[in-house]
Amino acid sequence: MNNRNIIGIYDDQDVLLNALDELQENGVKIKDVYSPIPLHGVFERLHLKTRLPYATFIYGAIGVVSVFLFLYWTSVVSYPLKFGGKPLNTLSFIIIMFVLTIFVGTLFTFLTYFIREKMFPGKQVELPIPETTNDKFAVLIEKEVTMTEDDLKKVNSLLQKTGAVEIKETE
Amino acid sequence: MEKQLKVSSGFKTVMYVLIAFGLITVIIGFATGDHVRTWANLLLNNYYFMSVALGASFWLAIQAITQSGWSAGFVRVPQAMSNYLIVSFVLWFFMFFGLHDLYHWTHHDAVMNDSILLHKEPYLNIPFFAIRFVLFFGLWIFLTQRIKKLSLAEDQIGGLTNFNKIEFTSKVFIFVFAITFSLFAIDWLMSLDAHWYSTIYAVKKFIMAFYHGAVVITAIVIILNKLGYFPFLNKEHLGDFGRYIFILSIIWAYIWLSQYLLIWYANIPEETVYYIPRIMQEYKNFFYLELIVNWLFPFLFLMWNRIAKNPNALLFVAIVLMGGQWIELYMSIMPDTVSSHNITYIEFGTFFGYLALFALVVAWSLSRMPLVAKNHPYLPESIEHH
Numbered sequence: 001m002n003n004r005n006i007i008g009i010y011d012d013q014d015v016l017l018n019a020l021d022e023l024q025e026n027g028v029k030i031k032d033v034y035s036p037i038p039l040h041g042v043f044e045r046l047h048l049k050t051r052l053p054y055a056t057f058i059y060g061a062i063g064v065v066s067v068f069l070f071l072y073w074t075s076v077v078s079y080p081l082k083f084g085g086k087p088l089n090t091l092s093f094i095i096i097m098f099v100l101t102i103f104v105g106t107l108f109t110f111l112t113y114f115i116r117e118k119m120f121p122g123k124q125v126e127l128p129i130p131e132t133t134n135d136k137f138a139v140l141i142e143k144e145v146t147m148t149e150d151d152l153k154k155v156n157s158l159l160q161k162t163g164a165v166e167i168k169e170t171e
Numbered sequence: 172m173e174k175q176l177k178v179s180s181g182f183k184t185v186m187y188v189l190i191a192f193g194l195i196t197v198i199i200g201f202a203t204g205d206h207v208r209t210w211a212n213l214l215l216n217n218y219y220f221m222s223v224a225l226g227a228s229f230w231l232a233i234q235a236i237t238q239s240g241w242s243a244g245f246v247r248v249p250q251a252m253s254n255y256l257i258v259s260f261v262l263w264f265f266m267f268f269g270l271h272d273l274y275h276w277t278h279h280d281a282v283m284n285d286s287i288l289l290h291k292e293p294y295l296n297i298p299f300f301a302i303r304f305v306l307f308f309g310l311w312i313f314l315t316q317r318i319k320k321l322s323l324a325e326d327q328i329g330g331l332t333n334f335n336k337i338e339f340t341s342k343v344f345i346f347v348f349a350i351t352f353s354l355f356a357i358d359w360l361m362s363l364d365a366h367w368y369s370t371i372y373a374v375k376k377f378i379m380a381f382y383h384g385a386v387v388i389t390a391i392v393i394i395l396n397k398l399g400y401f402p403f404l405n406k407e408h409l410g411d412f413g414r415y416i417f418i419l420s421i422i423w424a425y426i427w428l429s430q431y432l433l434i435w436y437a438n439i440p441e442e443t444v445y446y447i448p449r450i451m452q453e454y455k456n457f458f459y460l461e462l463i464v465n466w467l468f469p470f471l472f473l474m475w476n477r478i479a480k481n482p483n484a485l486l487f488v489a490i491v492l493m494g495g496q497w498i499e500l501y502m503s504i505m506p507d508t509v510s511s512h513n514i515t516y517i518e519f520g521t522f523f524g525y526l527a528l529f530a531l532v533v534a535w536s537l538s539r540m541p542l543v544a545k546n547h548p549y550l551p552e553s554i555e556h557h
Contacts, residue, residue, distance in 0.1 A: 017557075040407075041557045055475065084438045092436055094428055 004143040005031065006152070007128050008159035009136050009166040014040055016137045019162035020045045023139070028155055031137045032140040034132040056109045063104030129168065136165075143169070174400060176538040186527040193524010200517045210269035211508040212517050215500045216525035218359065221259040222376070223496075223529070225514035226384020227252040228315045229348055230415075231491060234343035235318075240552035241411050244403060246544050248391050249384070250322060253315035258532050260308045270297065273508055276365040287366050305360060307351040314344040318488055322544055329546035352377055363507040367445055371433055375426045376503075382419040382465075383496040389416065390489035391533065393482045400542055403554040404481040411556075413479030415468055416488060424466035448506040457512070461502055464495035497522060 010016040013035070020042065023030060033042050075081070076088045116122065132138050141155055159167050200209035227249035235244045270277045275288075276295045282288040288295070318340050325333035353373035361372050389412040396404045434442045436452070449458050469488055478484045505512065544550065 053476070086436065087436075091428070091435070093430060095432075 005128065005157070005170050006141045006143055006155055007168040007170065008139040008141070008162075008164040009129065009131070009168065010139070010163060011136055011165050012163075013037075013137060015163040016139070017041050017045070019139065019159075019164070023141075023158055026154075026158055028141060028158060030139060031142045034128060034138040034140070036133055036137075039137075052109065052113065055112050056105050059108040060101050060105035063101040064097055067100040067104075068093060070084065071096060128170065139164075157158050174542060175540075176395070176400060178534045178535065178538050182534065183531070186531045189523050189527030190531070193520050193527070196517055196520025196524065200520075205517065206269075207272050208509050208515070208517055209505050210272045212267075212521040213269065214266060214273060214359065214508075215497075215504050216262060216521050217259065217263055218504075219265070219496060219500055219522075220255060220525055220529045222380040223384050223387050224252045224255040224259065225311060225348065225352060226380035226382070227388050228311075228318075228344065228384075229381055230384050230388060231318065232348075233343045235338050235341035236345070238338070241287075241408060241556045243547045243549035243553035244401065244543055245388070245392055245408075245553075246322060246547065247537060247540060247542055248388050248395075248533075249531050250315075250319045251540075252384075252387070252391075253319065254536040255529055255532045256308070256312050256315060258528065260312065263304065263308070265302070274362060274365070278361060291365060295398075300358060303354065307355050310347050310351060314340060314347060318344070322547075323540060325546050326541055326544060327546075331548060334548055346385075349377070350379065360503050363477050364445070364496040367442065369430070369434055369442055369445065371426070371430045375423075377432055378419070378423050378426050379499060382416075382423050383492065385412075385415045385416070385419055386489045386492045386496075388412075390493070391486060393486045393489070395537075395542075396482065405556065407493060407556050408553075409482055409485055410476070410480045413473050413485055416485075416492070417473040417479065420466050420469040420473075424462070424470070424543075427462060427466070433502060449502060453512040454502065454506050457498060457502055461495070461498045464491060464498060470496075 008019070010019060016033075016035075017039070020030065020033070024045070030046060033039075033046065035042070071093045072089060080088050082088065127133070128140055129136065130137050139159075143152070156167060197209055197213065200206075200212075231246060231249040231253075233239075234246065251280055276282060276291070277297060282292055293299075321333045321337045321340065325337075353376075356373045356376035360376065361368065392401060392404065392412065393409075395401055431446075435446045448454055468491060470485070472479060473479045501518075547553075
């Protein structure tokens, strides 16, 4: 947020998605997109990569194994109690394993996400414009030091051409 | 876009050969005195492809009532699959000759000496059984054909009238399907062991129909795309098809576990008898195979986003899951009919015969109508799906 940015504000998601394509075709580097709703297609267009699903898978695998070991230890090793003639080590473990796998996977994924994004309770909101929580979509383009006046004009005209309702600059 | 499917003569020849092969297998099966196994296999395959066709119709009905946009380009595939129901209806009729070999409750003297069967007699008797059979098939064929006709009428005149009528018919179909299909599964599969009953049995068969119906739709769409049809099929469509398979594999496993826990673990001896041959005796290797093929494999394989959007990987999953449905039905039917767990030429011959017939009927139906419903209101959204 300390950087100087050009912000193009759009009010329609289809216009925004087409604008992203056109900006990138003209060699403009897009820094970030803010949207009030999850938008299908932005992630692919910005060529973002995430390793978060792999982390979730690992947490889930750890969850399922550790919960099974715990159940095995409690009902087979430490306190074996036969009831109804059923075996001690049964498939009825699956329900608890299933639920706790989801729980462990979700909880640790959230924690990882918060740590990576440096989020914590009570953190101040960082928004380029507050309307992105309501009905506007914002495209951030970084104003690099190497950019000349012509470059800036080009970015401005491209934003206008692609249907931005407003263009702002932050210092 | 206006392209119509052309069925190549090579495909037809191969299918005819396979059907003939299946027919010969059945004749040999009867000639060598393996009556029960042959009838059991005919029942398995009749049920298999009827369930796929109905599951596909249910899938289509779900798309209609949720007004899904992404699938609008592919509605003709399940519509063509529903045509198989008419062929299936004819094939099921032959099953009535095998009732005595398969169903214990059809033997009059056995029922008279058995208080449980006598108690069920008002429902489980051959005339009422036949009436239900005709009624259920009549309803399914009427409703699925009506949806197809409305969709074809939409191609001619456009507008929203037919679209709304399809949505209404789909709602009716879902209600009818839920009730009749459950009773059909009870009639033809659960009554193989008429002393036993389970309330979750029909639910599992219902989910199986939906699951494998979606699987076969995916397979057909990908194969047609490889042949040059559906040029607008993109990664996101494949992702949605893959998501259907992924989610339904979890639901299927959920029902599988519910059945397992309710019957096996609830400690009711009358119900536990179902699992004795399946878990403890000769069928036990297939018991775990069923779970691994139908749940563990698609669950772990489709978890990776890149695989779920890859047509070859999805086609591979679909083919494996078609085997998975066969295993599930084998586990439902064989322990109650055939005494020994043994996969012979009859199993292979009948399955490939029926598969060829199904493929032929679907290909023929697809070639008789425009491959894309051109006036479907959501078609542009489906083509631009991202």
